[in-house]
Structures are given as structure tokens and as C-alpha cells.
Amino acid sequence: MNKICMNRKYLGMMVASLLLVLGFINGFANDTIKTNTEPIYELWEREPVPHLIIETEADVRGNKLKYFPYDEAWEQWSYPIGNGYMGANIFGRTDVERIQLTEKTLFNTGLYGLGGLTSFAEVDIHFNHKDVEDYKRSLNLNEAIGHVSYLSDGVRHTREMFISYPDQVMIINLKADKPGALSFKLAPQIPYLNSLRVADKKTGTVVAKGNEIILSGTLPNEGNNFEAQFRILNDGGTLTAEGGSIKVEGANNVSILIATGTNYKLSSEVFLNNNRIKLDPSKSPHERLSKIIGSAASRGFESLKERHVADYKNLFDRVQINLNSEVSALPTHKLLASYQSKTKDTYLEELMFQYGRYLLISSSREKTLPSGLQGVWSAYEITPWTGGYWHNINVQMNYWGTFAVNLAESFEAYINYFKAYHLKAQDNAQAFLKKHHPDKISDDRSKNGWAIGTGATPYKINMPGGHSGPGTGGFTTKMLMDYYEYTLDKDYLEEVAYPALLGMSRLFSKTLVPQDDFLLVSPSASPENPITKEQLEGMPGHLAENGRHYVTKGCTFDQGFVWENHSDVLKLAEIMDIKEPFLETIRSELPKLDPIQIGESGQIKEWREETTYSSIGQRNHRHISHLCPLYPGTMINSSTPEWKAAAIKTLNLRGDETTGWAMAHRMNCWARLSDGDRAHKIYQLFIEKKTVPNLWTLHPPFQIDGNFGVMAGVTEMLLQSHEEVITILPALPKAWNTGYFNGLVARGNFVLSAKWTKMNLTNLSVTARSGGTCRLKFDKPEKAHVVDANGKKVKSSVSEKGILTFETKAGQTLQVVL
Numbered sequence: 001m002n003k004i005c006m007n008r009k010y011l012g013m014m015v016a017s018l019l020l021v022l023g024f025i026n027g028f029a030n031d032t033i034k035t036n037t038e039p040i041y042e043l044w045e046r047e048p049v050p051h052l053i054i055e056t057e058a059d060v061r062g063n064k065l066k067y068f069p070y071d072e073a074w075e076q077w078s079y080p081i082g083n084g085y086m087g088a089n090i091f092g093r094t095d096v097e098r099i100q101l102t103e104k105t106l107f108n109t110g111l112y113g114l115g116g117l118t119s120f121a122e123v124d125i126h127f128n129h130k131d132v133e134d135y136k137r138s139l140n141l142n143e144a145i146g147h148v149s150y151l152s153d154g155v156r157h158t159r160e161m162f163i164s165y166p167d168q169v170m171i172i173n174l175k176a177d178k179p180g181a182l183s184f185k186l187a188p189q190i191p192y193l194n195s196l197r198v199a200d201k202k203t204g205t206v207v208a209k210g211n212e213i214i215l216s217g218t219l220p221n222e223g224n225n226f227e228a229q230f231r232i233l234n235d236g237g238t239l240t241a242e243g244g245s246i247k248v249e250g251a252n253n254v255s256i257l258i259a260t261g262t263n264y265k266l267s268s269e270v271f272l273n274n275n276r277i278k279l280d281p282s283k284s285p286h287e288r289l290s291k292i293i294g295s296a297a298s299r300g301f302e303s304l305k306e307r308h309v310a311d312y313k314n315l316f317d318r319v320q321i322n323l324n325s326e327v328s329a330l331p332t333h334k335l336l337a338s339y340q341s342k343t344k345d346t347y348l349e350e351l352m353f354q355y356g357r358y359l360l361i362s363s364s365r366e367k368t369l370p371s372g373l374q375g376v377w378s379a380y381e382i383t384p385w386t387g388g389y390w391h392n393i394n395v396q397m398n399y400w401g402t403f404a405v406n407l408a409e410s411f412e413a414y415i416n417y418f419k420a421y422h423l424k425a426q427d428n429a430q431a432f433l434k435k436h437h438p439d440k441i442s443d444d445r446s447k448n449g450w451a452i453g454t455g456a457t458p459y460k461i462n463m464p465g466g467h468s469g470p471g472t473g474g475f476t477t478k479m480l481m482d483y484y485e486y487t488l489d490k491d492y493l494e495e496v497a498y499p500a501l502l503g504m505s506r507l508f509s510k511t512l513v514p515q516d517d518f519l520l521v522s523p524s525a526s527p528e529n530p531i532t533k534e535q536l537e538g539m540p541g542h543l544a545e546n547g548r549h550y551v552t553k554g555c556t557f558d559q560g561f562v563w564e565n566h567s568d569v570l571k572l573a574e575i576m577d578i579k580e581p582f583l584e585t586i587r588s589e590l591p592k593l594d595p596i597q598i599g600e601s602g603q604i605k606e607w608r609e610e611t612t613y614s615s616i617g618q619r620n621h622r623h624i625s626h627l628c629p630l631y632p633g634t635m636i637n638s639s640t641p642e643w644k645a646a647a648i649k650t651l652n653l654r655g656d657e658t659t660g661w662a663m664a665h666r667m668n669c670w671a672r673l674s675d676g677d678r679a680h681k682i683y684q685l686f687i688e689k690k691t692v693p694n695l696w697t698l699h700p701p702f703q704i705d706g707n708f709g710v711m712a713g714v715t716e717m718l719l720q721s722h723e724e725v726i727t728i729l730p731a732l733p734k735a736w737n738t739g740y741f742n743g744l745v746a747r748g749n750f751v752l753s754a755k756w757t758k759m760n761l762t763n764l765s766v767t768a769r770s771g772g773t774c775r776l777k778f779d780k781p782e783k784a785h786v787v788d789a790n791g792k793k794v795k796s797s798v799s800e801k802g803i804l805t806f807e808t809k810a811g812q813t814l815q816v817v818l
Contacts, residue, residue: 664709
């Protein structure tokens, strides 16, 4: 068993604990939280995805590129399904159904020298049903299944579509309610064969034989051999293979199975290999895919569906939530339009939260690559910003809410990715120090730590520089720390978390240079906020090589993450009872970091040289990197009221309306500041301005980090645990004055369920997965007491600060009687 993956005993305890929480609340509290009538969450429409022209769009630099299209139908109307390995977008059309496939490892030359995700295949299913009635297409979030249903010539046609994680195939099940009434042609295609870029010119074939189609080829950029296998399982009718398609005539029902893959394998060697061709061109995914699709075919549709639903619901069903809402009767685009124009239906806010959980499960699983900038979906040859892992906020935002929404397993994808790139990151540290601090390089490679820059893909990682300083590494280790604090997985602590954080502190220590009485990171930059030539005049720093970003010493972004990482290392060392000389170095450096400075406008400075707000940088820039010590960091908290006041001033000066993911960051910051109404206002603005009919969210264009960011924001409004105490309803907005949640997770591996009415907490229970001391903060704790499942009172105490404290045993569920 892989020790650093969540062990199966822990998973079993997690599910059992949730069941205990739900059953305990229903059977033990007077005011029960109903769990047997949870809503069916659906995205649905009465029309197929419209046929819209795919237009050429200017890229981020304004250049017209024929290979950089804008596909509005795909981006705004199609429904995404996925299993972490692959993704599909379904259109629900009745004439020619379009299914667009993405596979995470198929990369072309992309942008910025990193390579980029590219569309894997287009699949057409020709039905030729033009006059239809009683049409509905939907995406069921409770089961992760797409549905289409309609009448054509008196026949009811239905489709079910899903992508199974346990069986690693996409399944399209087609039915007609009259015998022999199902006929269609399956015709997959390789997209973008005629690339304008030489290195991206694919070669490939689509060959049909019997009940199988094999789509295969090579993308020369990384020596990437790709293949998709299609198999038709038919009940009745005839099959005719013609070239690269199969005609089905007169069937009763049909299942189409699809397996995709490339010759990519996640390993350290991929990142260490400096050749342009990183993969072995002699390797093919054919044999592996044949086994996958053969095994799936032997199970049959009903078994595949049962296994898929069981696997998915084990994750999705862990959390129930109600935000003072009732299920809307409107199709999704009308629900969104109504919200954007007049009626702020809190059901849409609730739906968006659960949709974020759905997208996370669909794009990041234990044995897959992590969720990228577009999750696991791209219809484009050149995916915007490569579709990769951007480490100056975007990949972190993808996982901010992961642990609290009870989906910690999804982060195992990033843990495995980190393990693969770690050796290359150690090379990066060597190179970074050689360039900037050659006198500090140690002959012992392990003493130099590791470094990661902004851009990363399954093939490459960058070195810090340009518009972001080395604090990017601390931004990354904060995720690794969170995984431990939420799961308390000791094997992971020993094998991954502590070594990773210790290595980052070793690098940070070598980047610190004395200035006055302080130690400042050098070189340092605040992600992506540009500076004008006028602002640069008289400043001690200089412009980066790109000529837009200011490089100096001691930016808040870098200083803050040195503080966070150093503090976390010491915390982990104490847990493990480790004593070594370098820990004393960390302790001596912490007081000299001076990470937060307040400027003349009462703002938190982004740069130490800053005077009044925006004397350096753009006034309303999307990034709020200098507020990362507030969220996702922990340095700005209730014990630093002056810093909190400056954070409020900074957020007000920066403004609420910006790009999608950046609004999500602001929402989380206001939640941390306990201003639920302001956080909710930004959530509303985000849905109004940055959300499209399939509920994907835009930067623009589509980036999935916004979906995940607001999911985290909702959780942060309902439950916080970053100050070594679990705060219930810390930022509850008036719009959610009545509601409940079941199954949210706090640090310390506690599962919480709560109910409130008219802003007052009425029910609260805690399941301790790992046991230990539980500290709760909520209104009027002095009136509460704690009982176990037998109604026996548990010893508890309330501190002067209003913290209810009691001891728990692993697996125990306790009720807080209010």
C-alpha cells in the first residue's frame, strides 16, 4: 500500500463517521436535519446546445491566431463529465450529437515554452432526428450522469452518459422505447490535424472493424502517441463498419464504451529529461487500453453504471447543504438569467457549491494528474494559458476548499505530481541559488531545498522569476500543510509534508539577505502586478526581463510565505519531536521577517517601497498577493487586529469587481474577516458577471479555478478552523439566515454538522475521525453541554474567550446540546 495516499482504513472510518453524524442528528436532536429528502441537483435545459460559429479570437496579447478559436457552444452550453483521467463535453444534440474528448496528458507546443493541453478527439453520433418533442438534457450532480430524452416520430429516445473512475471508460448508453427503433452512425475524428505549427502536426488514423473503432496517432511535440478505442455493445440490430465509422441499424439499445490514453507516465524522469522529446516514441497505450475496454465490456452497462455511481456517491454524498433555499423549477439558463437580472435565488448559490464539488471529483482523483487551469476539459488546439498548473494562485485555488468539503482524496493527485517533479525542483533550487546567491550553495544537494516557479505542466516546471518571487514555493507548501492538518495522516507527515516544508525553508533561508534589522527575500516580486516607468523612477529595484514587473527585496507575498512555511515547519517538527540545528536557524529568522507593513493610506503594503496605496502597481489589479497572509495563510488573524483593519482597507481600495478567480479570492478574504454579507455580495457579483449557462466560470475565458474558489468561499463562510479552534458560522450572511450543513470538515480531522434558524445555531454535532481535543467557537457556548451517542454528558469547559473544549475518541460522534 502506498503510505502517503490516504489509507483505506481511514477512508472506511471517514464514511462510517459521516453516517454516524447523519444518523445521530436525525435520531437524537429534537430539531432534526432532514437527510432523506436531499435535493437532486441538476443542470438542465429544454433545448440541445445551440449550433454556434466557432470564431477566431484574439489571444491575451491581441494577436489574431487561426489556431486560437473561441467555441461559445462548448464553453458556455455543453455539460462536462470526467473521471480525472479524461473529460468529455456533451451537447445533447438530436441531429448530430457532438461529444468532445480531452485527455490530460496529450500536450502540444502550447504557449510560453511549457507545452499545452490540446483537444483529444471529436466524436459525432449521427441520429438525424430533426423534428423532436418533449426534449430535455440534464447533468445530474448526485450521480455524475448526463441525460438526454426526447420524442421523435413517436419513439422515446434516451441517453445516459458518464465517465467511470473505477473502470476508466466513458459510457454512452442509448435506448429507444420501441423494438428495433434505434439507428445511428458513430464517427470519431482527430481534431487539428492541419496545425500551423510544425511540431504540432499530428498524424493519425481512424479505423473501424466489427464493433470497434481505433483512433490513434502521434503528436510529435513530446513524442506523444495517443489512442482512443471505441466498442459498441448492441442489443439487436446490425452493425456495419465503414472506414472510420460504424452504422448501427434497428437496435433496441446500445452501449458505446470509450477508452483514451497516451504513452505518458508520471515520473521524475519526465521532468528531469531536458530533451525536447520527453516520451519514448516506441511506447504505445494500445495494449493497456485494450485491457481496459475489454474488462469494461465484460461487465456490461448496468454493472458499469452501478460501479460508477457507488464510487462517485461515496465522495459526493458526504456533504449536504441548504442555504435557505428550495429547488428551482427553472431550467439552468433561466435560473441564471433571473439571478443576473433580479431574483437572487439562494438555490443557485447552493447549486454552484455542489457543482464545484462535482467538478473537483470529475477532474482530480487519487491516481490521476491534478486538476489544471481548465480542469480536465479543453476543446482547443491551443488551450488558454496552456491549461496547466499555475502556481502563483490558480492551482492552489483549485484545492483551497478540497479538505473542508470532505474530498481530501482528490488532493492525492497533486501529492503524486509533487513527488514526480520534486527532483527537478531541487535542480531548480540549485540553478536559482547559482544565479542569485552563489555563495550560499551547499555541496549537499539536500541542503539547498527545492524551488518552483509559476508555470507547470505534466512535463515541465518553471523556476521562480519574472513576475513572481520564490514565495511561490511557500504558496505550494501551504497546500501540503493543509492536507496534513485536515487528515492527520502520520505516514504522509513523515514521508511528504515534513521533508517538503523543511526543504522549502532551506531554500528560503538562503534567499534572505540582511537589510537594517530585518531579513528580506531577494530577489522578490509580487505576482503579475505591473509597474509603470514613472512608478519605477527612484525605486531601488528594477524591471524583470519582461520589462513589466518590479523586482526588489522583501515583497509581502514572499515574506509572508517564508513566515507561513517556517512556522509550519516548526509546528510539524514539534509534532514529530524532531530536534536539529536548522530548526534553530528558522526560529532565529522568524522575528526578522517583518512580513506586514502598513502604508500611508492605511493599506497593507504590497512592496516595502510603497508609500500611499498604488504608488507602485495597478490600483485595481486582479491579484491580491499581499493578502495571501490573510487567506489562504494564517498570519493575519484575530490576534492581529491592526493587520485585519489594514486588510479591510486594502480590499476596499482594490475593489470587488475583477476577473473571475480574483473575485473568488476576495470572497474568501472577506469570509476570513468575518464579514459574511460582503463575502456574499461578491459571490452574487461573481454569479452575475462571471458565470455562464453551464455554470462554468470565466476569467475570461473559462478557467475552473473560479468554480473551486467560490466553493471554498461558501465553506469558509460556514466553518473556519485556521486558528486552532473550530468556528461555526463565522461569516453567515443574512441571505442564508436559515439552513444547515452536514459533513463539512475542520482541521484536526473533525466532521461537523450544524443547523441554524434566523441566524441562531440550533443543532451541532461533531465526529472525531482521529480523536483528540476539540475546541468550538459559537454564540453563547456557556449555555451548551456535550453528550455522547447514549445521551451521557461529556466533560467540557468554556474558556474566558468563549471556547467550548472537550476531549474526543477516534470515531466518536458527539452532540453539542444548545
